[in-house]
Amino acid sequence: MPVIKDPKPVVIYPADVLRMRCAPIDGVSEDSRNLAAELRASLSATPGIGLAAPQIGIAKRMILLRCDPSTKAGGGLVMIDPVIVESSEVRTAMVEGCLSLPGERFTVSRPEKVMVEYMSETGRIKTIELDGLAAKCVQHEVDHLDGILIVDRAAQLEAALATRTGAIEAATFPHLSRSR
Secondary structure (H helix, E strand, C coil): CCCCCCCCCCCCCHHHHHHHECCCCCCCCHHHHHHHHHHHHHCCCCCEEEEHHHHHHHHCCCECCCCCHCCCCCCCCEEEEEEEEEECEEEEEEECCCCCCCEEEEEEEEEEEEEEEEEEECCCEEEEEEEHHHHHHHHHHHHCCCCCHHHHHHHHHHHHHHHHHHHHHHHHHHHHHHHH
8 A cells, every 4th residue: 555645945046965976775674765756746736747855855776757758657657776877878968957946947968868877766776777858857856866966067067168168279279370
């Protein structure tokens, strides 16, 4: 019989729990079932497509995805102790939002496809390949488990673009001065 919980409020940045590396869960128990139920109730009360345990104030390695039809069955896909074991070299940028940063949007570059190993709610070790929005969503939520926010990823993208722009300017400006 599924556990039903009241939604917990989403923790807002700069709460310390959002910058913590979360502790592993290491198995299925009544506590892990309760946490999964709390994630489901809390995500259902928001417009979000994914939620990580630290976003409801619990520094444990569990996430819930509801970002595409394959992850919506049974109220979403709960991943316990998820690890991204493989990611594509192809990266794409996407504007992302975060329930813990309400009203903010940042452009983040992430791998287009990922393979994730995790423990299911029944205690089975599973592997799933995700692409597109689901791949971006799982990466976003796993980042939360490591204390990484989209502002950090956006800053990395800006730094990479600035470095690239600097190299382009260095190569272009001497050319422009000769061509005038």
